[in-house]
Amino acid sequence: xxxxxxxxxxxxxxxxxxxxxxxxxxxxxxxxxxxxxxxxxxxxxxxxxxxxxxxxxxxxxxxxxxxxxxxxxxxxxxxxxxxxxxxxxxxxxxxxxxxxxxxxxxxxxxxxxxxxxxxxxxxxxxxxxxxxxxxxxxxxxxxxxxxxxxxxxxxxxxxxxxxxxxxxxxxxxxxxxxxxxxxxxxxxxxxxxxxxxxxxxxxxxxxxxxxxxxxxxxxxxxxxxxxxxxxxxxxxxxxxxxxxxxxxxxxxxxxxxxxxxxxxxxxxxxxxxxxxxxxxxxxxxxxx
Amino acid sequence: xxxxxxxxxxxxxxxxxxxxxxxxxxxxxxxxxxxxxxxxxxxxxxxxxxxxxxxxxxxxxxxxxxxxxxxxxxxxxxxxxxxxxxxxxxxxxxxxxxxxxxxxxxxxxxxxxxxxxxxxxxxxxxxxxxxxxxxxxxxxxxxxxxxxxxxxxxxxxxxxxxxxxxxxxxxxxxxxxxxxxxxxxxxxxxxxxxxxxxxxxxxxxxxxxxxxxxxxxxxxxxxxxxxxxxxxxxxxxxxxxxxxxxxxxxxxxxxxx
Numbered sequence: 098x099x100x101x102x103x104x105x106x107x108x109x110x111x112x113x114x115x116x117x118x119x120x121x122x123x124x125x126x127x128x129x130x131x132x133x134x135x136x137x138x139x140x141x142x143x144x145x146x147x148x149x150x151x152x153x154x155x156x157x158x159x160x161x162x163x164x165x166x167x168x169x170x171x172x173x174x175x176x177x178x179x180x181x182x183x184x185x186x187x188x189x190x191x192x193x194x195x196x197x198x199x200x201x202x203x204x205x206x207x208x209x210x211x212x213x214x215x216x217x218x219x220x221x222x223x224x225x226x227x228x229x230x231x232x233x234x235x236x237x238x239x240x241x242x243x244x245x246x247x248x249x250x251x252x253x254x255x256x257x258x259x260x261x262x263x264x265x266x267x268x269x270x271x272x273x274x275x276x277x278x279x280x281x282x283x284x285x286x287x288x289x290x291x292x293x294x295x296x297x298x299x300x301x302x303x304x305x306x307x308x309x310x311x312x313x314x315x316x317x318x319x320x321x322x323x324x325x326x327x328x329x330x331x332x333x334x335x336x337x338x339x340x341x342x343x344x345x346x347x348x349x350x351x352x353x354x355x356x357x358x359x360x361x362x363x364x365x366x367x368x369x370x371x372x373x374x375x376x377x378x379x380x381x382x383x384x385x
Numbered sequence: 386x387x388x389x390x391x392x393x394x395x396x397x398x399x400x401x402x403x404x405x406x407x408x409x410x411x412x413x414x415x416x417x418x419x420x421x422x423x424x425x426x427x428x429x430x431x432x433x434x435x436x437x438x439x440x441x442x443x444x445x446x447x448x449x450x451x452x453x454x455x456x457x458x459x460x461x462x463x464x465x466x467x468x469x470x471x472x473x474x475x476x477x478x479x480x481x482x483x484x485x486x487x488x489x490x491x492x493x494x495x496x497x498x499x500x501x502x503x504x505x506x507x508x509x510x511x512x513x514x515x516x517x518x519x520x521x522x523x524x525x526x527x528x529x530x531x532x533x534x535x536x537x538x539x540x541x542x543x544x545x546x547x548x549x550x551x552x553x554x555x556x557x558x559x560x561x562x563x564x565x566x567x568x569x570x571x572x573x574x575x576x577x578x579x580x581x582x583x584x585x586x587x588x589x590x591x592x593x594x595x596x597x598x599x600x601x602x603x604x605x606x607x608x609x610x611x612x613x614x615x616x617x618x619x620x621x622x623x624x625x626x627x628x629x630x631x632x633x634x635x636x637x638x639x640x641x642x
Contacts, residue, residue, distance in 0.1 A: 177540040203540040209533045213555045213632045222551065226541045262632060278537075288540075 124191035126318035127153040127176060127286060131185035134171050144343035145171045148185055151337070151346060158312060158319040160329035160336045162375065164383040168344030169322040173288050176320065177201050190285055200227060202284030202317070206291040208271035210263035216274050217259040220246045223282040230282060249277040252314075253307050269300035273307060280311060289321040293328060302360055305331050309357055326372040327363045330354075338375060340382040348378060422602040427609060430602040442610060444586040445576055448504055449618070452511025453572040457565070460516045464523025468557070469549060474524065485517035493579050502583035507576045514575035515568035522564035526557025559633035562626035569618045577611060588614075 131148040146168040153159055161169045174180045175187050178201075186193065189201075202223070210219045224230040224242050234242065250256050253273040263271060272292055279287055293301045293308075309332060312319060323329050329336050330352060338348040352371075354362070362368055404424045410416070411423045418426060431438070467474050467481070492513060496506035530553055538548050580589030588607050595603035627634070 178542075179536060179539060201540055201542075203537075205533065205536075207533055209531075209537050211534060211537075211552065211555070213558070213630075222538070223541050225551070226538060226543045226547055264632075282541075 125152045125188075126155045126157065126190060127151070127320065128188040128191075129172070129175070129185065130188065132175060132182040132187050133184050134168070134175065134180065135183040146175075147343045147345040149345055153318055153320065153335075155318055156316045157335060158321070158333045160321045160323055160333035161339060162323060162326060162329050162336060162379065163339030163344065164341045164379055165324070166342050167339040168342065169339055170290055171344070173203075173290050173320065173322055176286065177203050177288055200282055200284045201286050201288060202279035202282065203288040204272075204275045204279040204290070204292040206294045208263070208268075208275040210271055210274060210278075212263055215260050215262055216250070216255065216266070217243070217246055219263065220249065220274060220278045220281050223278060227282045246277070246281060249281060250274075252311065253277060269296055269304065272296060272304060276304075276308065276311060280315065280317070283315070284317055287317045287319045289319065289323075291323055292321075294324065301325075301328070302363075306360055308332060313357055326375045327368075329375070330368060330372055331358055331360070331363050336375065338378050338382070347382060419599060419601050422605055426602045427605045431606040431609065434603060434606065438588075438591065438606070438610065441586060441588050441591050442614070444504070445573075445580065445588045445611075446614065448507035448576040448580070448587065449511050449569075449573045452508040452576060453515055453569055455508070456512040456515035456568060456572060457519060459512070460519025460564075460568070461523055461561070463516070464520045464557075465527065465549070465554075467520060468524035468527030469545075469553065471528075474528065481517065481520065485521075489514040489575060490578060493582050496579070497583040502585070504584070504586070506583055507579040507587065510575040510579040511572040512575075515572040518564045518567045518571065519561070522560040523557050526560030527553045530556045559626075559630040562622065562630050566619055566622045566626065569622050570615060573611075573615055573618060 129149050129151040131150060132146070133144070133148045134146040136143045136145055149172070151172070161172060163169055171180070175182055176189065210216070211222070214222070221234075221242060224245075225234045230242070247256065247259060250259055253276060255270060255273055255277075258266060258270065258274075263274075266274070272295075275292065279289075293304050296304065305328060312332070319333075321329065321333060333352055334356070335349070335351050337346050339345065340347045354368075408423050408425060411421060422430075463477075467477050489510060493506060493510055496509045500506055500509070527549075534552050534556065535548055538552055543551070577587070577589040580587035581593050584590045588611055592604050592607035595601075595607065
């Protein structure tokens with residue numbers, strides 16, 4: 098199946114940016130080598146992830162889609178070092194995933210802002226924990242770090258909410274703060290676990306656009322796990338489809354639409370055709 | 386008038402009404418001062434004897450706060466150990482329950498035996514009596530921390546102690562302060578109890594001495610002073626609680642501005 102389409106006609110010529118060809122960098126940003134995950138042991142063992150190979154180059158925006166329970170989130174947990182592979186290797190920037198040395202930004206479906214901290218303090222948290230920022234955190238508290246947080250908040254339209262507490266914000270605002278927190282320490286790898294899943298359609302589309310802007314500004318390597326095929330098609334430049342449990346990657350196709358993409362595009366016939374194709378593929382593996 | 390003003394007014398009227406009823410009933414029923422002195426008499430005694438009572442008030446306050454501080458330090462330490470380790474929790478729990486179910490009055494004679502009568506047993510009683518609520522609350526607060534909140538820091542590569550400082554302990558603060566309100570009251574009870582049994586200083590001792598001399602209004606003056614001190618200590622910690630852990634007890638008085 099091919100997920101390609103040409104939308105250049107509707108996009109200004111100045112902003113045409115093609116997905117980077119694979120293998121430009123000698124060391125991929127992320128690499129899974131036959132990584133598998135088995136929970137439990139003996140008769141009760143559950144294979145959450147069959148041996149999987151995946152390679153992402155720097156600046157890739159990869160969307161991982163598939164039926165629920167297929168191990169999409171397991172891959173994220175592997176990469177973020179929350180769980181260890183039962184076999185195989187997880188390499189981030191060529192090194193084995195040891196969260197200590199990595200700069201990972203992660204945003205979950207649940208915004209998980211710490212309720213006792215203001216939005217600003219919440220977003221400052223990664224700078225307090227992650228090297229090299231943490232070494233200068235105490236000295237720099239009032240200066241550059243705060244400016245950095247305020248810049249980010251401005252970019253997502255929350256400039257006036259820095260000193261509010263999480264419970265004073267709506268779900269969409271919380272998720273925007275969550276993106277700021279995931280990006281504030283300039284992560285090498287940004288992991289998004291259905292970050293827009295719990296939002297209404299309008300808020301979601303608004304956040305897709307914000308996410309696209311943040312991505313194009315910074316070009317981090319992004320791994321997005323989602324149920325929403327339109328979200329995958331709009332944001333990613335590569336889509337991987339996973340089979341039902343035990344999960345493995347059954348399709349890996351680029352999305353050849355220049356970025357930035359216009360939000361109206363998701364209602365165009367070509368885009369609908371692409372998501373339909375993905376949908377059928379997932380329907381097949383669900384019933385298989 | 387707002388609801389909170391109305392509640393404050395009613396609650397003040399209830400207190401005043403209580404003392405007025407007491408006064409009136411004593412007069413109407415012609416109750417002897419030796420049985421139950423009138424509030425006005427107690428007030429006069431408090432006023433005239435205040436210079437004598439003052440050092441005793443300070444003594445009781447000192448024993449209470451000193452013992453309480455020790456208890457908080459021990460309680461927090463134990464609570465953190467028990468709350469962060471599931472094994473420590475399971476292993477230590479039976480012993481903790483055993484200790485906490487001893488009536489604390491029973492330890493006073495032991496402290497007197499070891500340290501003689503005076504300030505030391507009062508401080509120690511105030512300490513042991515307040516340790517357990519603190520341990521249990523800190524441990525509960527830490528043990529019930531949402532794993533999702535910890536994951537936020539784990540993915541950043543935070544160490545165990547960084548997670549404890551940035552998530553576990555702040556998350557346990559509402560539990561900690563709730564226990565402090567209970568603990569300060571218990572410490573106060575412990576200190577007064579020990580003074581009553583084995584001391585020649587403190588409000589507990591004053592009441593004991595006054596009682597054996599049939600200075601009934603002085604006994605009641607001591608009681609009222611204890612009540613006032615207890616309320617004051619409780620109020621201080623309630624205030625601190627609201628300041629520090631307001632995020633956990635937010636009401637409806639919030640508006641996004």
